[in-house]
Amino acid sequence: MIVARTGASSDTGLSTVLPGSGRAEAERSDHAMVPFLLGSAEETIAGFGIKAALAPVPAEDLKEAERVFRAAHPDVSLIVGILPFDRAAPAHLYAPETVTTVWPARVADSTIAPTAGAGWSSAAEPPPAEYAAAVEKALSLFASEQHLQKVVLARSLVVTAPTNIDIDAVLARLARDRSITTFAAPLPSTSGASPRALIGATPELLVDKRGAAVRSAPLAGSARRHADKKADELSAAGLLASEKDLREHAFVVEAILDTLSPYCRDLRAPSSPSLVSTDSMWHLGTTVEGTLKDRDTPVIELAAALHPTPAVCGLPREAAREAIAALETVDRGYYAGAVGWTDQNGDGRWMVAIRCAEFSGRNARLFAGAGIVPGSDPWSEVAETSAKFSALLSALGIDETGSTGERPVNGNGGAP
Ligand SMILES: C=C(O[C@@H]1C=C(C(=O)O)C=C[C@H]1O)C(=O)O
Numbered sequence: 001m002i003v004a005r006t007g008a009s010s011d012t013g014l015s016t017v018l019p020g021s022g023r024a025e026a027e028r029s030d031h032a033m034v035p036f037l038l039g040s041a042e043e044t045i046a047g048f049g050i051k052a053a054l055a056p057v058p059a060e061d062l063k064e065a066e067r068v069f070r071a072a073h074p075d076v077s078l079i080v081g082i083l084p085f086d087r088a089a090p091a092h093l094y095a096p097e098t099v100t101t102v103w104p105a106r107v108a109d110s111t112i113a114p115t116a117g118a119g120w121s122s123a124a125e126p127p128p129a130e131y132a133a134a135v136e137k138a139l140s141l142f143a144s145e146q147h148l149q150k151v152v153l154a155r156s157l158v159v160t161a162p163t164n165i166d167i168d169a170v171l172a173r174l175a176r177d178r179s180i181t182t183f184a185a186p187l188p189s190t191s192g193a194s195p196r197a198l199i200g201a202t203p204e205l206l207v208d209k210r211g212a213a214v215r216s217a218p219l220a221g222s223a224r225r226h227a228d229k230k231a232d233e234l235s236a237a238g239l240l241a242s243e244k245d246l247r248e249h250a251f252v253v254e255a256i257l258d259t260l261s262p263y264c265r266d267l268r269a270p271s272s273p274s275l276v277s278t279d280s281m282w283h284l285g286t287t288v289e290g291t292l293k294d295r296d297t298p299v300i301e302l303a304a305a306l307h308p309t310p311a312v313c314g315l316p317r318e319a320a321r322e323a324i325a326a327l328e329t330v331d332r333g334y335y336a337g338a339v340g341w342t343d344q345n346g347d348g349r350w351m352v353a354i355r356c357a358e359f360s361g362r363n364a365r366l367f368a369g370a371g372i373v374p375g376s377d378p379w380s381e382v383a384e385t386s387a388k389f390s391a392l393l394s395a396l397g398i399d400e401t402g403s404t405g406e407r408p409v410n411g412n413g414g415a416p
Pocket of ligand 1: 152219311312372
């Protein structure tokens, strides 16, 4: 049986949102616990403290865990948190003590300086050549395991700063890109260790549900942006015409339609993807929209059903998950998970937790992945993952080698 864990008992939730009241909270210099944040040009939710946490259950039990929690906490409106990549691992969801719908003051300060200075170091884990070798192995799996169609392989970059990294400064710099959703999710702490948080700038909507309206906006298929306008346009045009990227993209849209259709009385998606851009990347994107048969379907049920999509895992899901477990050397943890919120009506928004890093004290582990399908080129995937690191790296004020100088990010990765 699922049992809700309880904490302090002050009132909380969207019903008690006090616009502007986040400022005093945010201006505390105490970062012992990073606030929850999910903020975009469209909507911001920031939560401070933990009033009470849901039972730490895997994705398939989240609907029931939310029901049990709400029965024990009828005063709670807003629940926030993060699901790890692994569906079988426990999610970290909780009701914050206070919630606001404004950017915390320091995060809203776009003039905030980068944290960089001398004395940073970086290490690619695995090194780029090992990642390329893992992509080769994935390509050979397509030949031997006929049913495997796509697998998303990730790599990581561990950066170490001379002093504790200023999380608010990183968030403020990430938020300068108005096309993405800036997020921060405190992670469960291990005793004695520094508090951990997943911080990032995701462009990808897993699911948004308001009343009976449901929407998902998967991305798959990527190309680096360029400062030079002509080169940037060529990069975008190449992506739109790439047979490999269109194939990679179609798997994701199909899986999302398949997952959502039992819940919907109508569901629609354009027949071909559009270009979606962030400051650093071009993507192929498709917006899937539908009307739920039952408007009371909780968004957490939809997020748990969709997660992880073939955009971050592969197809079929279980075979891709096994390939990831065999080929990746670093545990994804909450990277490629789902970060979001839900209210007492079951409405809410969940984003795919990508373009992010796990922060703890002086360290950050950045993650980036790329979809591999038959026809993928291993070193192009190394370059694509390098490009995907760049949003976080520029927010930190460093390049892939850990340098704070003007050196451009090396397309072949940053082994020190
Ligand atoms: C896995 C990541 O990104 C995902 C993979 C993409 C791709 O393979 O083209 C594109 C967008 C995301 O769905 C990542 O950024 O780490």
